Amino acid sequence: MNTTKTSSAASDEIDLLALFKVLKSSYLKIGFFTLFFIVIGAAYSFLATPIYQANATLQYDKMSQVSLLDQMSDVMPFANNNNSQADSEIEVIKSRMVLGKTVADLNLDIHTAPAGFFDRLWGDKASVAISLYSLPEHLIGEPAIVTYLGENRYALHIDNQTFEGKVGELLKQDEISLLVSSINAEVGQEFTLSKNARYSTIENLRNTLTIAEVGKSTGIINLAIKGADKAENVQILNSIIQNYVDQNTERKKEVTNNTLLFLDEYLPKVKTKLDNYENQLNAFRKKNESIDLSLEAKSALDSALQVEEKLNELTFKEVEIQQLYTRNHPAYQSLLDKRQQLLREKEKISKNIQKLPNTQQQIVRLTRDVESEQAIYNQLVAKQQELSVLNSGITADVRIIDSAESQPNAIAPKKTLIVVLATILGFIVGCAYVIAREFFNNKIKGTEDIDALGVNVYATIPFSTHEKKLIAAGNKRPLALENPADTAVEAIRSLRTSVYFSVMNQGNNLVMISSASPGVGKSFVTSNMAVVLANAGKKVLLIDTDLRKGRIHKAFGLSNKTGLSEYLAQQDITQPAIHRGVIENLDVICRGKNVTHSSELLMGERFKHLLDTVKGQYDIVVIDTAPILAITDSAIIGKYVGTSLLIAYYGVNTVKDVELSLKRFKQNDIEITGVILNGIDAKSDDYNYVYEY
Incomplete structure (x- = not known):
């Protein structure tokens, strides 16, 4: 159990390590x-474009209200909710009433810019100021072009029409009106001009605003606006807060004026009603001079007067609250509920009065009517005088603590x-x-990919930059002759050792080198291995059996007029053309002229006879064969050899290529002795492990 967990952990570690190596x-x-x-x-x-932010601070002074709502906490406990009031004021600031006026005052729905892309990119100083731009509905949002003609003249191109105008003068054509107040530009300079819809402009402005109460229930509101122009930010924010203060003042004046109008209309009616009640009371007293109120009657009268006073107060409060809220608003509903409660109490008192003697009832009712109406009249007169004084010097409930000011540095x-x-x-x-x-x-990334297929890796040969330079210079001689100290040659020497021991073990000195596909350095490995074997004092014969595209002759600069293909095809040639002494201990048989029926030639008795002959004359016979996945020549030759090697190229061949090659050889009862991994990247672990020594 522990072993399994350990293996799993090791596997995970290896995967992470492999990932790190990649x-x-x-x-x-x-x-x-x-x-x-x-x-x-x-x-x-x-x-x-740098973005700047401007800030301003307001304070909503609830104590300065003229409205009677500040006295309604006994009726509506939530009437003094500062949080609700601050939230309401914030929504007023963000309303179209306030922002729309700013848009109109500053022409924020009108947009101008230099027409050229690079002019805009590099911030061209040319500018045009528009005081008025009016369009029919279908042209809202459509771009127009203003071209400066010089001498304070300009041309307006819009809706496939062109109009000429003069700076400072109103240009009016049909439903199009334009007033250009100034132009600062060279003659011929063009500007784009557009007018956006009021609604979308207000929404865009609202999105640039951040408004919030500072702290909790402080009544202090902070406003911030973001934009690319510091001066414009300040101008817009100052306009917003001023418009908000102005509407607040106008609203207070409107409420006060409406209340005064109500009082002017209602006072004469109350005075007439009061006079009638007084006349009735006086007439009753003259008729009944000796009647005095009993203690019980006085108590009922006092209670009735208190209720009437409270009802009168609610009436005054309703006059103002109905200017602020609808009847469905909680504040209004609370007032109505309070009135119903007082009316029920009044009815209860009236029932108690009905229990008194008739004469006592009459005098209580008449006295109550007179004193109640007198109280109403006095309150109305006092309120009228108070509002008349306040109306002449009415101020807003809001004061500007900090006017708009821009931060010096960009926030974005x-x-x-x-x-x-x-x-x-x-x-x-x-x-x-x-x-x-x-x-x-899915390319081969290292020896572990080969090991996973169950075949030995005989050698890993690093990519040789020196060989690349030789090829670029047109020098095709084996690297082992040109630069024996190259790391790739050293790797081939290691391969030589493995091949030598394989030959000794097999008792067959025929060594075949094949590949999965062309272009993987098969001839490079074969020719250089033959050289290092010869340098080790072994008598070596190198045979190029790739009768279609063999290139061994080019590596040694040999003639290819006659070679293996001629020997196999022509019965009158008794022995192949062997190039002897190419270097000391090395002879070479070139492929000869290329043929298309190479398999038939290699299956003949002459080829078998050749191999039987030369393996007794040389210590090692190295055979360069065609790629196994291209043609079957390697499978034919593999029947005769003792050591079969397969070359795969790092990062070029896929694991599938090698797997199919091994399968192809196995189908022909040929066992691959080992795989040579060629072209190893110098940065790979397979290279560093061996060659950093």
Whole structure:
């Protein structure tokens, strides 16, 4: 049980380690992505339009209200809810009533800019100021072009029409009106001109605003606006707060005036009613001079007067509250509920009065009517005088604590943060790319891919930059002759040792080297291995059996007029053309002229006879064969040899290529002795493990 867990943990560790190695080997790609994103982030940081923020502070002074609502806490406990009041005021500031006036006052629905892309990009100083721009509905949002003609003249191009106007004079054509107040531009300079819909302009303005109460129940409201122009931000915010203060003042005046109008209409009616009640009371007293109120009657009268006084107060409060809220508002509903409660109490008192003697009832009712109406009249007169005085010097419930002021530095873009985030993002994207590429890459990445197929890796040969330079210079001689100290040659020497012991064990000195596909360095490995074997004092014969595309003759600069193909095809040639002494201890048989029926020739007795002959004359016979997946020549030759080697190229051949090659050989009863992994990347672990020694 513990062993299983340990193996699983080791597997996970190996996977993570392999992932780290992949990332490490691809550090240049990751670095490129990181650098690319850094450049993009830096470019955006420096080219993006800087955004500035302006702030202002208001205070809503609830104690200065003329409205009777400040006295209604006994009727409506929530009437003094500062949070609710602050929220309401914030919504008023954000309303179309306030913002719409700012849009209209500052022409925020009119947009102008230099027409050229580079003029806008580099912030061209040319400008045009528009005081009035009116369009029919169907042209709202449509761009127009204003061209400066010089001498304070301009041309307006809109809706496939052109009109000429003069700076400072109203241009009016049908439903189009334009007043250009100033132009600062060269002759021929063009400007784009557009008028946006009022609703969308207000929405855009609202989106740039941030409004919130500072603290809890403080009545202090902070306003902030963001935009690219510091001066314009200040101008817009000052306009908003001034419009808000103005509407607040106008609203108070409206409420006060409406209340005064009500009092002017209602006072004469109350005075007439009071006079009638007084006349009735006086007439009753004259008729009944000796009647005095009993103690019980006085108590009932006092209670009735108190209720009437409260009902009168509610009546005054209702006059103002109905100007602020609808009947469905909780404040209004609370007032109505309170009135119903007082009316029920009044009815109860009336029932008690009815229990008194008739004469006592009459005098109580008459006295109550007179005193109640007198109280109403006195309150109305006092309120009228109070409102008349206040109306002449009425002020807003809001005061401006701090007018708009812009922060000196831009709040966006945050250049350092953007570059840091771009760096992180670039690194992540680079790693993701490398991992995804590795995940979907089915090429051979190391010896472990070969080991997984159950076949030995005989050698790993690193990619030789020196060989690449030789080929570029047109030098096709074996690397072992040109640069014997090259690491690739050293790897082939290691291969030589493995091959030598394989030959000794097999008792067959015929060595075949094949490949899964062309272009994987088969001839490079074969020719160089023949050289290092010869340098070790072994008598070596190198045979090129790739009768279609063999290139051994080019590696040694030999003639290819006659070779193996001629020997196999022509019965009159008793022995193949052997190039002897190519180097010391090395003879070579070239392929000869290329043929298309190579398999038939290699299956003949002459080829078998040749191999039987030469293996007794040489210590080792190295046979270069055609790729097994291309043609079956290797399977034919493999029947005669003792050691069969297969070359696969690092990062070119797939594991499937090697697997199919092994399967093809196995189908012909040929066992591959080992695989040679060619072209190992110097950054890979397979290279470092062996060659850092």
